[in-house]
Amino acid sequence: MKLSTNIFRILAVVVLLSGCFGKAKDLALATDKESDFKQWAQTPPMGWNSWDCYGPTVREHEIMSNADYMAEHLKEFGWEYVVVDIRWFVENPKSHGYNQTDPIYVVDEYGRYMPATNRFLSAEDGNGFKVLADYVHNKGLKFGIHIMRGIPKYAVENKLPIKGTNGVTADQIYSTGNQCKWLKDNYTIDASKPGAQEYYNSIFELYADWGVDFIKIDDLSAPIYHKEEIELIRKAIYNCGRKIVLSTSPGETPLNAGSHASEHANMWRMVNDVWDNWGHIKHVMEVSQDWYKHIKPGTWPDCDMIPLGRLSIRGEVGNDRMTNLTKDEQYTLMSFFTIFKSPLMFGGDLPSNDDFTLSLLTNKEVLKMHTESSGVRQLYFNDNKLAITSNNEKENITYLALFNVLDELPQDVGVKLSELGLLGKVKITNLWTGEEVGEFKDEFIQNLKPHASGLYKIENN
Known part of the structure; x- marks a missing residue:
């Protein structure tokens, strides 16, 4: 009897230990998975974003013409992302501000924004951005979009269902607390509510189906650092099964959130929007002093977009112009952004580039430093x-x-x-x-x- 009891005890210990080892293995696998995203941007991402030249009004043919230029002139130098910035889901946007009086939103039955088909013709018949993304991919480039954090007010007001839930609707997962102060399209998502994770899962499932490779998410880092929503987003990216680079915006990301940002985002803004005046450039230099220690493969402090070339064709600051920065200041901006290893997102209209602007983007030795250097220090x-x-x-x-x-x-x-x-x-x-x-x-x-x-x-x- 004692022998049987001892054998039973031994077997119980073995089972217990195997369970612990199994949990440890599962934890290790989860940890590996959670660090995978850092492999998606081992060097700082480089690309073009529509914000500086088109604000919230960009159209499909303008995205395509910038992709054409990048493929012909910049791809061989490492430039690869083509990013559609803010409010691509509004049919009646305006430049030099946001139409918050009578915006016409395009939203699907699950409360997910869809491209406005009067601006993105290929989005008809529920195609979303798939056709446009395919156009970009066929040129050997990658496709990105911008969104605001949270859930559309339209979805809340109409109690639209959350895909992947058993009857949860948008009005059950939102909060009016900490709503974006400068754009009122969305409400905050309450991460504690059933259906919150499923909503983010549903939009990233959609983006993965479209072929999105890069996403810039606004009102996420400042004036409040939305830790809970960032974690929902990171999980949703894992769940979607596609390698989507995450850029949090805008700045100034709190310094005490640096470790959290580096464990959940591929890049995060240090400052608010940088435009073509010297004071903005100097401010980036000053703020960056506290961020050098966070410059690591896969996760990058972000100086914001590069306001060079032709700006504000229908933009937010000033009128249609070539950058106001002098040539010395343009060299200074590019020298700082590249040695700091910031992501490089060009903001000007690429087809409008002059030879000097193109030369700033295609210097092989400078870009070699940007991608291959390490040990950056002030x-x-x-x-x-x-x-x-x-x-x-x-x-x-x-x-x-x-x-x-x-x-x-x-x-x-x-x-x-x-x-x-x-x-x-x-x-x-x-x-x-x-x-x-x-x-x-x-x-x-x-x-x-x-x-x-x-x-x-x-x-x-």
């Missing part, structure tokens, strides 16, 4: 001088960016080479022009005009 930011460095460890290359942030006077900006871990003579090359600056020892100093910068490759001699 050396100093004081007296209106900024110095940033990074490395290409495989090729034993050091990169250095120097900035004169003063508004009126030129000044010397430089570094001691020992601060870069360099001893003896080094050869320094201007990364933008490819011209050799010279050989240097001990220190490297350049005189830079106001708002100007230098971007350099440093090699042991």
Whole structure:
């Protein structure tokens, strides 16, 4: 009897342990799954977004013409995402603001926004963005869209059913708390309510079917960091079965949310919208100081879009124009965004690019630094001088960016080479022009005009 009891106890322990090991294995698999999304953007995403030139009014043929340009001129340099920005589901939008007086929404029977067919003709017959996404994919590019967090007010008011639930309707999962202050299309989704996860699952199921590769979600990071909705979104992306890069917007994402953002998003905004004035560029530089430690493969602090080229054809800030930034300021913006390894989302109308703008987007050495470098760190930011460095460890290359942030006077900006871990003579090359600056020892100093910068490759001699 005692022997049988002991055997039973041994078997019970074995079963218990196997259950623990099974749970541990399941937990490990879940953890692996939860880190998978970081593999989808091992280098900072690069693409074009319709916001800066078309605001909420972009049309299908304009998306297609920008995709055509990207495929012909930029794809070989790593540019790949074509993103339809805000309010593609409104039939009667307006530029220089939002039509919040009498918007005509396009919503399906499950409370999910659909493209307005008077602007996106291929969306007829319930096609959604599938035909447009196929057009982009057939050019070897990737397709993205913008949405607002939450659930449409239209769905709530009409008590539309939530797909994937047993009778839950939109009016049972919403909250008026923390509603977006600048666009009133949606209500907050209460993550604690049955049906909340299912609603996000349903929209990402739809986007996966369309072929969406990238999604920018607004009113998610600031002025309130919506932790619960971000987690619903991350789970919904896993559930949809498609690799969709997640960009949270706008800034300023709270610094204390940095760890959470990096575990749930591929990129997140550090600042609000960046437009073509120097004050915005300087502000990005200032805010970025606290974010260097979060620059890691798969998850990227985001400087916002690149306001270069032709802007505001029907945009939100100013009238139709080429960027107001001077050439020095444009180099400075691109030098900062690339050495910081920010995602690069161009905002101007690509077919309107001039040769200079195109040259900023196709410099192989600069883009090589942007994609292959590591160890990005700020050396100093004081007296209106900024110095940033990074490395290409495989090729034993050091990169250095120097900035004169003063508004009126030129000044010397430089570094001691020992601060870069360099001893003896080094050869320094201007990364933008490819011209050799010279050989240097001990220190490297350049005189830079106001708002100007230098971007350099440093090699042991």
